[in-house]
Amino acid sequence: MIELRRVSKRYGRITVLDDVSFTACPGRVTALIGRPGAGKSLVLRTAVGHVRPSRGSALVDGRPVLSLTKPAATLGAVLRTARVHENWSARNYLGWIADLANLPAGRVHDVLARVDLAYAQGDPVTSFSTPMLHRLALAGALLGDPRTLVVDEVDGFVRASGDQWMCSILRQLADDGRTVLVAARDLGSVVLVADDLVVVEDGRVVATHTVDDHLARTGTTSIRIASPEAWRLQEALHIRGVAAAREHDPASPARAALVVAAGERRTVAALADEIGVDLGEMSLAGVSADTR
Secondary structure, X not given: OEEEEEEEEEXXXXXXXXXXXXXXXXXXXXXXXXXXXXXHHHHHHXXXXXXXXXXXXXXXXXXXXXXXXXXXXXXXXXXXXXXOOOOOEHHHHHHHHHHXXXXXXXXXXXXXXXXXXXXXXXXXXXXXXXXXXXXXXXXXXXXXOOOEEEEOOXXXXXXXXXXXXXXXXXXXXXXXXXXXXXXXXXXXXXXXXXXXXXXXXXXXXXXXXEHHHHHHHOOOOEEEEEEOOHHHHHHXXXXXXXXXXXXXXXXXXXXXXXXXXXXXXXHHHHHHHHHOOOOOEEXXXXXXXXXX
16 A cells, blocks of 8 residues: 655755645555646655655555565556666566565566566567567566556556556556556546546645546546457457447548447456457547546
């Protein structure tokens, strides 16, 4: 569990975080949502102990991060794409982290398999695509099998990979009883996986809701999925008895879009993961101007 209690951060006379409070609970995916510059990344860096607050406290499982006796088993964080020496392989990189954290060497193989990189474990990291580097960064965060995972800019992971692989992993971790805290620019990219929502504006928390409550409050009636495999998903949803309307995507005539009721978001996520559909880009339909 992650708790921020009245956290403020000042640099000289400038306040960049102002009285931030929220809790990310085990078994749930909590999403920090806000425009670029809203303060999401700084909140996450404070939560994991990289930034010391000027006031208030940030706790993981009830304790300050710097006082954790087994930090790798308690908290994993992906705050940027993995940066690795150009001559290293994925196996070298993760082995180095495992050695520093006094973790069993066997965990390297386990996490590479978990993020679907076992096939490339001996390849130089310079040959990795951006999605592969994202997966490598996640593997590093999972080495200690932590009870809590923090991921910044998760929407960037989704856009780069072109599918919902990251969201599927996050959902699995939460369903295993772990705490998952992520940051994204908007709810659309994580609407299929998030449980709770924390809206950040100008370094302040302006709203906290469950995602279902937020969708209801904003009048969100449906989710629009622009995907090159829309027909596959529509067919699979039809078999499950879920209505999905197909429409042309004006931004990309080569792909279609599906419109599905917002209440079916978990069904869509599970089914897309099951049949391996690229969900492309997602957006919310029927959203009012009030996002709080």
